[in-house]
Amino acid sequence: MRILLDTNIIIYREANNPPRPEIGILFRWIDRLHYEKCVHPETIGEIRRHKDRRVVAAFEAKIGNYHELKTIAPESDDIRNIRAKYDHAQNDHTDTSILNEVFSGRVEGLITEDRNIHQKASDLGISGRVFTIDAFLEKVTAENPELADYRVLSVKKEYFGNLELTDDFFDSFRNDYAEFNDWFRKKSDEIAYVCTSENDELIAFLYLKIEDKNENYSDIQPQLTQKKRLKIGTMKVVSNGYKIGERFLKIVFDNALLYSVDEIYVTLFDYSLEQNRLIAMLEDWGFRKHGVKKTANGEERVLVRDFRPYVDQANPCLSYPYFSGSSRKFIVPIYPDYHTELFPDSILKTESPVNFVENKPNRNAISKVYITRSIERELRPGDLIIFYRTSSGGSAYYTSVTTTIGIVQNIFLNIRSEEKFIELCRKRSVFSDAKLSEQWNYKLNNHPFIVNFLYAYTFPRRMNLKCLIEAGVITSTDAVPRGFEQISDEQFNSILEGSNADKRLIIN
Numbered sequence: 249m250r251i252l253l254d255t256n257i258i259i260y261r262e263a264n265n266p267p268r269p270e271i272g273i274l275f276r277w278i279d280r281l282h283y284e285k286c287v288h289p290e291t292i293g294e295i296r297r298h299k300d301r302r303v304v305a306a307f308e309a310k311i312g313n314y315h316e317l318k319t320i321a322p323e324s325d326d327i328r329n330i331r332a333k334y335d336h337a338q339n340d341h342t343d344t345s346i347l348n349e350v351f352s353g354r355v356e357g358l359i360t361e362d363r364n365i366h367q368k369a370s371d372l373g374i375s376g377r378v379f380t381i382d383a384f385l386e387k388v389t390a391e392n393p394e395l396a397d398y399r400v401l402s403v404k405k406e407y408f409g410n411l412e413l414t415d416d417f418f419d420s421f422r423n424d425y426a427e428f429n430d431w432f433r434k435k436s437d438e439i440a441y442v443c444t445s446e447n448d449e450l451i452a453f454l455y456l457k458i459e460d461k462n463e464n465y466s467d468i469q470p471q472l473t474q475k476k477r478l479k480i481g482t483m484k485v486v487s488n489g490y491k492i493g494e495r496f497l498k499i500v501f502d503n504a505l506l507y508s509v510d511e512i513y514v515t516l517f518d519y520s521l522e523q524n525r526l527i528a529m530l531e532d533w534g535f536r537k538h539g540v541k542k543t544a545n546g547e548e549r550v551l552v553r554d555f556r557p558y559v560d561q562a563n564p565c566l567s568y569p570y571f572s573g574s575s576r577k578f579i580v581p582i583y584p585d586y587h588t589e590l591f592p593d594s595i596l597k598t599e600s601p602v603n604f605v606e607n608k609p610n611r612n613a614i615s616k617v618y619i620t621r622s623i624e625r626e627l628r629p630g631d632l633i634i635f636y637r638t639s640s641g642g643s644a645y646y647t648s649v650t651t652t653i654g655i656v657q658n659i660f661l662n663i664r665s666e667e668k669f670i671e672l673c674r675k676r677s678v679f680s681d682a683k684l685s686e687q688w689n690y691k692l693n694n695h696p697f698i699v700n701f702l703y704a705y706t707f708p709r710r711m712n713l714k715c716l717i718e719a720g721v722i723t724s725t726d727a728v729p730r731g732f733e734q735i736s737d738e739q740f741n742s743i744l745e746g747s748n749a750d751k752r753l754i755i756n
Contacts, residue, residue, distance in 0.1 A: 249281070249282075249283045249284070249316075249354055249356045249357075250283070250286050250354075250355040251278060251283045251284065251285065251286060251289055251355065251356060251357050251358070251359060252286045252287070252288065252346060252349055252350065252355045252357065252358045252359070253285055253286065253291075253314070253332060253358075253359055253407040254291070254346060254358065254359065254360035254361070254362060254365065255294050255342070256293065256357055256360065256361050257274075257360065257381075258259075258287065258295065258314070259298070259303055259307070260521045260662070261275060261673070262306045262307050262309075262310050262643070263301075267598050267743075268519075269417075269451075269486045269597075270381055270486050270522070271381075271521075273385065273486075274359070274381050274384065274385065276386065277384075277388050278747065281392070282439060284298050284315050285313065285314050285315060285347075286314065286315050286316075286317055286355055286539075287314040287315070287316055287323050287575065288316075288342075288345060288346045289316060289317060289320070290341075290342040290345045290346065291346065292311070292316060292344065293342075294338075294339070294342050296305050296308075301469060309375070311578060311630065314441055314444040316355070317349065317355075317428070318534070320345070320348075320349075321348050321351075321352035321354050321360055322352070323348055324351070324352075326351065327344060327347075327348050327351060327372075327373060330344055330347075330371060330372065331344050333371075334364065334367075334368060338632070339493060340364070343362060343364060343365050343368065344368065346358065346360075346373075347369060347372070347378070348369055348564060348594075349368075349376055349457070350369070350377050350378060351372050351374055356377065357377045357378070357379060357384075358377065358378045358379070358471050359379050359380075359381065359384050359526060360378065360379075360380070360532070361380055361381065361521060361524065361528075363528060366380070375430075375602055376668070376671045376708045380525070382491075382493075382525075383526075386674065387674065390674050390680070391681060395503050397499070400542065400740045402443070403441055403442070403443045403492070403499070404441070404442060404443075404494070405439050405440070405441055405442075406436070406439070406440060406441075406442045406635050407436065407437060407439060407440075408432060408435040408436050408437070408438055408439075408440055408455075411440070411442065411450070411635070413429060413432050413433070413468040415450055417449075417450040417451070417453065417484070417486070418432070418453075420520070420522065421442060421482070421484070424517055424545060425545055426544070426545060428596045435455070436499070438455075440453060440454060440482070441453070441454040441455075441456075441496065441499055442454075443485075443492050445608075451485070451486040451492070452484065452485040452486065452492045452493075452496065452507065453482060453483070453484050454480070454482070454483050454496045454499065454500075455480075455481040455483075456478060456479070456480060456481060456484040456499075456500065456503055457478070457479045457481045458476075458477075458478060458479075458509070459477045459478075459479055459508050460476055461474040461475060461478070461736050462474075463477070467541055467542055467543070467658055468515075468538075468539060468540070468550055469539050469540055469542070469543045470538070471543075472511075472513070472550075472552075475510040475511050476507070476508070476509045476510050476511075476512065477509055477511045477512065477513055478504045478507060478509045478511075478512045478513075478555075479499070479501055479512075479513055479514065480500060480512065480513070480514035483496060483514070483526065484522065484526075485526075491613045493526070493529050493576055494529075494612055494613045494614045494615070495613075496611035497530075497533055497614060498614050498703075498707075499641055500512060500738050501568060501569050504528075504555050505555075505569065505750070505752065505753070508752075509555055510554075510555060510556055511552055511553065511554060511555055512535075512552070512553040513538070513549075513550060513551060513552045513553070514539045514551050515548040515549065515550050515551075516548055516549060516551075517545075517546065517548055518549045519550070527549070527551065527642060528576060530553070531551075533553070533565050533566070533568060534553050534554070534565065534567065535551040535552065536551065536552060536553075536568040537549060537550070537551055537552075538551065538552040540551045543668075552714065555568050557573040557632070557752065557754060557755050558570065558744055559571060559755045560631060561630035561661060562629055562630070562693060563629070564629060564630060564655045564656075564657060564702055565615070565657070565702065565733060566572045566680035567701075568614070568655070568702055568704070568756050569628070569704050569705065569753055570753055570754075571632055571653070571655050571704060571753060571754065571755065572630060572755050572756075573737075573754045573755060574756065575630050575631055575632050576628075576631045576632070576633070577633075577634065577734065577735050577736075577737070577739075577740040578624070578627070578631055578632065578633050578634070578732045578734050578735065579619070579633075579634045579636055579650070579721070579729045579731050579732075579733055579735050580620070580622070580634070580635060580636065580729055580731065580733070581635075581637075581638050581728065581729050581730065581731075582618075582635050582636065582637055582638070583637075583638055584637060584639075586678045587635070587637045587651070590616055590677075590678050590680070591651065591702075591703060591706065593636070600750050606624065610685060613703075614702055614703050615657060615676060615700060615702055615703075616676045616677070616697040616700070616701055616702075616703055617672070617673050617676040617677040617698055617699070617700055617701075618633075618654075618656070618677075618698070618701060619673060619677060619679070619684075619687055619696045619697075619698060619699075620697060620698075620699065620702030620731060620732065621691070621695075621696050621697075621731070622730075622731025622732045623731055624731055624732040624733065624734070625661060625691045625697060627699060627732065628656065628659075629656055629657060629658055630655065630656060630674060631655075631656040631699055632653060632654070632656075632738070632740070633653065633654040633655075633656065633699075633732075634649060634650055634652075634653060634735070634743060635650065635651055635652040635653075635654065636648065636649070636650050636651075636728070636729055637649050637650075637651050638728075644713055644725065644728070645712070645713050645714050646712050646713070646714060646726065647712065648712060648713040648728065649710035649711060649712045649713075650707060650710060650711050650716065650747065651706065651707055651710055652703065652704075652705065652706055652707065653704045653705040653707075653715060653749075654701035654702060654703060654704055655701060655702040655704050656699060656700070656701050657700040657701055658700050659697060659698065659699050659700070660672055660697060660698040660700070661697045662697075663695065663697065663698070666685060666688045666689070666724060667697070669684065669687075669688050669698070670684045670685065670688070671700055673698060676700070680723060704753070705749070705750070705753055707743075707747035707748070707749055708747065708748045708749070708750075709746070709747050709748045710747065711723065711747055715746055716743075716746075719736075719739075719740060719742040719743070721735060721739045721742055721743060722738065
């Protein structure tokens with residue numbers, strides 16, 4: 249397999265000493281799978297024009313590690329249309345030239361962190377062959393679980409004072425902030441969220457701080473107004489294909505709701521691959537650039553997320569975790585074998601957390617996949633899903649329960665191939681590739697479709713089938729949901745009341 253590497257990937261591999269951990273993980277996988285590392289001639293020219301001559305020298309010394317494409321694919325009308333729409337500078341031209349090699353089928357894939365390239369790939373219908381580092385690692389980890397270097401353990405809280413300050417993980421912070429070590433030591437009795445590998449290697453870190461209306465923002469321009477805020481003080485995730493970044497975002501939003509803040513914000517530099525990837529993820533979830541913060545170490549970008557209640561029906565990510573009370577509501581079954589895999593926060597008291605220690609992308613992601621052959625197929629963005637966990641043994645009357653609310657993002661109907669089905673499901677469903685294949689081929693005349701949804705809320709109290717019947721949500725033991733079944737506003741409100749749900753999430 250020939251995999252094409254974009255300019256930014258090569259620069260971060262060859263011009264950083266040592267390279268970022270995620271780049272090391274990426275290249276280990278490429279070598280382990282015997283993929284040919286390809287580079288486009290225009291990429292070589294772009295690197296040779298780099299303003300930092302050290303980058304150029306580092307690349308020239310290692311150019312033999314890559315296969316330079318010997319010929320260039322001819323351009324179709326589709327590519328010429330992309331050029332007319334997007335290409336305004338030399339870098340844009342190079343990006344399209346690189347993408348053309350994927351579109352023409354001369355290479356099997358492209359790895360890039362450039363969002364503009366991903367937009368072009370979407371327009372061309374080849375998003376499934378153009379990967380971010382995370383997406384590529386998710387793909388190869390799912391396809392080759394036996395080759396994974398390590399398992400990732402679940403997120404936990406830890407005191408700063410119990411963490412090893414000299415860990416290489418914190419080097420990037422030390423490089424950005426001269427005062428980092430002193431700041432870290434002063435936080436010894438405060439709590440951070442961390443994630444480690446089974447070898448106790450630190451791979452993710454999150455620190456949050458609540459700020460009241462009297463906080464001094466004089467170093468931020470334009471100055472932030474007086475509000476109660478949650479600050480993402482420190483956040484770093486080594487890219488590894490396990491969706492820890494989304495898991496951390498869920499923690500951020502949960503804390504914002506818990507402390508009833510009006511706004512969430514973060515300040516960070518934007519000159520590294522790691523930082524730009526974090527910025528891109530935050531922007532996908534509604535963070536917008538507010539301004540800059542002047543520091544002794546340079547100028548940081550300030551990103552702000554309005555957390556006052558509102559709903560964006562077309563793109564629920566932007567207003568997550570809030571949802572509209574006027575949306576259509578559906579109840580849908582989910583089997584016990586899949587329930588806690590997909591909803592780790594909705595674990596039942598009868599299940600052991602020990603069984604859910606090893607992380608998988610589907611457990612960490614906020615955006616998830618539900619696979620179904622339901623007769624009801626006309627779901628749309630913003631619709632609400634109530635997940636009904638079916639019986640795990642014993643009487644369904646007492647052991648079947650409603651546990652979770654999801655918000656529909658989009659649906660995929662009439663999927664054209666098994667390959668496309670697996671590609672759409674792989675990183676956000678509970679199934680392995682082999683199980684996904686079984687799902688696709690189970691009924692050849694009735695292939696499944698896919699519902700993408702956001703994991704929004706776990707009920708504090710579970711209503712079992714007995715309670716659901718008494719509340720009029722389900723009419724009888726013979727009428728339990730077998731696919732997506734629409735329920736009324738009154739039935740939905742009965743579930744909320746019986747589940748002691750936090751109604752701050754509901755926007756009327």
